[in-house]
Amino acid sequence: MEAYELWQKAVKAREFSYSPYSGFKVGAALLCKNGEVVQGCNVENSAYGPSNCAERTAFFAAVAKGQREFEAIAIAGGKEELVMCYPCGVCRQVMAEFCDPDNFHVICGMNKEKLEILTLRELLPKSFEMQD
Template sequence: MKQEKIDNLVEEAINIKPNSYSPYSNFRVGAAIEMNDGELFTGVNIENVSFGATNCAERSAIFTAISQGYQPKTIKAIAVSGDTDEFLPPCSICRQVMVEFCEPETPVYLTRKDGKVLETSVEGLVPFAFSTMDM
């Protein structure tokens, strides 16, 4: 992916972050995904007093794309933004959702508050992923 496209995707994740609904943790997260056709979708974490009902930014973005008619394996790249000192990785539930909806080599860009970006992949986040082939 070209650096300009990566920068734009990361910027989308950063810019959506203030829309987070996180009154309990005050831990804001933004995510942006680019589809294979260039369409962008964003998401934020949305908390609930019953934490099990909380939805993460990554899943919000992925589920929005799917609800708009995109099919599994059509995500080109993902960026995740938080206000953390270290690179912010997706939680394990989000990683499993990425396994379902992304190719293993799909790039994932993790950010931290100083603006640095770390590139990994879905396979890098979930090296021994449970998939439909395991069923």
Template sequence: MDGESVRLLIEAAKKARERAYAPYSRFYVGAAALGEDGVIYAGCNVENSSYGLSCCAERNAIFRGVAAGCRKFEAVAIVGSADDTMPCGACRQVMAEFGVSYVVATRADGAYRVLALEDLLPFAFTLQEETE
């Protein structure tokens, strides 16, 4: 990933974070997914009083892209209020499903790390297509 792509993803994730709905945890997260179509899809976390119905920013960003017709993503950037805001296990599996190669994890001080998804989820579940 080049530096300009990382910068654009982080900026989009920061803007999305401003729209997060997190009245219970007060942990506001924004994410931005770079689709193979070159479009950046942003999402924020959305909580619900029934916690299991909440959805993380990373999945919201990817699902937004999927709804627009994108099926593969190069990278996802995450911006939260904690140092090294990382994707949860469910988000990592969704990223694997849609071919995400890199995760840009930001820190509260603005520093970031670019991590390979395979390092974050080394044995991802994948559908094995039948071959004849």
């Protein structure tokens, strides 16, 4: 799947964002190795702490469906206008749990002309992982 096509699915997922406190709506589209795309949005809470990012919503929904292998995730976020929206540190760590850092791609963008494709290793070098 082309990066822009996946990113458009993130833009679509953003419509479901529950963000009454920040007004910052984020959507994510996670491409699984078998071709399935699982979407997620940010879900805020009045107590702030229980809020969840779009990227983790997508990952947890995918894992709950039995997915364990992933190719890429696209992210689209902003208040009214889209801005470059990179995953937070917590979401990067969740990606590191399931994804090969050199082959998993994170697609961040504002529009078709401004799409940035990064590897997980670029976003999270020297990540924590359990050693056998």
